[in-house]
Amino acid sequence: MIVVNARFLTQHVTGIQRFAAEITRELLTLRADTVLAVPRGPIDTRGLDASRIVRVGRLSGHAWEQLELPLFARGRGAVLLDLTSTGPVWYRPQVSTHHDVTWLRHPDSFGRRFRTLYALVVPRLIARSDHLLTVSAFSRGEISAHFGTSPDRFTVVPNAADARFRPSGEGAPAADGRYLLAVSSPNAHKNFGRMLEAFARFSPRHPDVELRVVGSQTRAFARQEYGAPGERVRFLGRVGDDDLTALYRGALAFVFPSLYEGFGIPPLEAQQCGCPVIAARAASLPEVLGDSAVFVDPYDTGDIAGAMARVVDDAALRERLRRDGLRNARRFSWRTSAELVSRVLDDVAARTAARV
Structure with missing residues (x-):
């Protein structure tokens, strides 16, 4: 079983949340063994299959992610998939995604609380994850060098553009003006x-x-x-x-x-x-x-x-x-990227079973 850490459904959409939603959307069509775990409170399902979304626990935010989410995954013997840079630091088997190290290279762009949290969670999550995902060869080099981990632990899973973005003449007209x-x-x-x-x-x-x-x-x-x-x-x-x-x-x-x-x-x-x-x-x-x-x-x-x-x-x-x-x-496709993720999940599941 695959449990997706779907806390991103409680967050405003930036590039990271879009990556998480689109990879998840494709995974749900590729795999019947995948569910989305979300904390209590309002969520935006982003058009994902609501029947595959499971409410877990009574907490929210990072406390939910570190405490109740891993207990839920453990109870189902699941591989846990994180797509937005954070996840429970003690859980295995786990595949975690790390998009970049902007928070280290440009700390002036981030609030102190955010930087402190990432400094606590990200190094431990990278060290303990069974496999790591990132979105470009550039990020793989940056992250592996900074945290002293082998680039071989990463699979590069590129972003893509949603199919709704397409040339003029197909749908919404162009805006006026120069x-x-x-x-x-x-x-x-x-x-x-x-x-x-x-x-x-x-x-x-x-x-x-x-x-x-x-x-x-x-x-x-x-x-x-x-x-x-x-x-x-x-x-x-x-x-x-x-x-x-x-x-x-x-x-x-x-x-x-x-x-x-x-x-x-x-x-x-x-x-x-x-x-x-x-x-x-x-x-x-x-x-x-x-x-x-x-x-x-x-x-x-x-x-x-x-x-x-x-x-x-x-x-x-x-x-x-x-x-x-x-x-x-045209070089980039959410389906192709999700297929890469699916293969990683199968590999981690097989390695976990072999250790039992």
């Missing part, structure tokens, strides 16, 4: 300050182009404050997937200047909608995007501004990036 688009939570490592500076350098020669920013911060992150963003910068907050699809389709380009990403789902979503991508030459982004994006030095606002101008001014370049982006996005 604009650049950014999608992310505005935390320090997302580099929004330099993006706004770059747009301020770009905008005098492009007075008809806006910058639209989608996203908001969760409580885990340290709040970032920016100066006056300028009259042609619009912060849209959280938007639904249909509105986000329309924004991707209508944008002249998607700008992703992040200093550190374990993977980076938004550029793939943009590419799958046919939107050209400008991205930082940093962390996992060259691995994920290959030759399908315009890369910039994320610390150089002049370079970012220059890339904005090149893409906005050159229709042929935008068309090439659109074609290359669609091709690149």
Whole structure:
């Protein structure tokens, strides 16, 4: 039996929660032996099969994860699957997922409570898990080096873009206007300050182009404050997937200047909608995007501004990036990634049975 630690259904959706939900969705179609354990309180099922969701215990949050979840899994002799970087530190057999070490590389993006909790849980979980998952070769190298564990203990399970993100002409129409688009939570490592500076350098020669920013911060992150963003910068907050699809389709380009990403789902979503991508030459982004994006030095606002101008001014370049982006996005699939996870679970189950 497989028990999925589904505490992510109690949390706001960021890239990590999206990974967890989509891998779980595919696993439920691949395997009949899988159930989702959730704590008490409200949940968002994200369209997952409710008949496979089991309410466990009376606690919530990290206390539930460390105490009641492992007791539930132990009572069923299950392999426990964690998909969101935390899990019970004493339970075996267990497969845990570690997306990146942003909390170590850019601690200014995170609150003190979050950093303290991760410092307590993550090293122990990595040391004691039967197998480890991560989302890119870059993250595998970062995590294994920092925690002194063999890269061979990891399976790389890439993210993908949801099928709802697709080119114009299929579903929701494109948004109106000429604009650049950014999608992310505005935390320090997302580099929004330099993006706004770059747009301020770009905008005098492009007075008809806006910058639209989608996203908001969760409580885990340290709040970032920016100066006056300028009259042609619009912060849209959280938007639904249909509105986000329309924004991707209508944008002249998607700008992703992040200093550190374990993977980076938004550029793939943009590419799958046919939107050209400008991205930082940093962390996992060259691995994920290959030759399908315009890369910039994320610390150089002049370079970012220059890339904005090149893409906005050159229709042929935008068309090439659109074609290359669609091709690149096709390399990734939630079903293929879930099949990798399923094979890992079978291997851990077989090794556990052999030890009995």
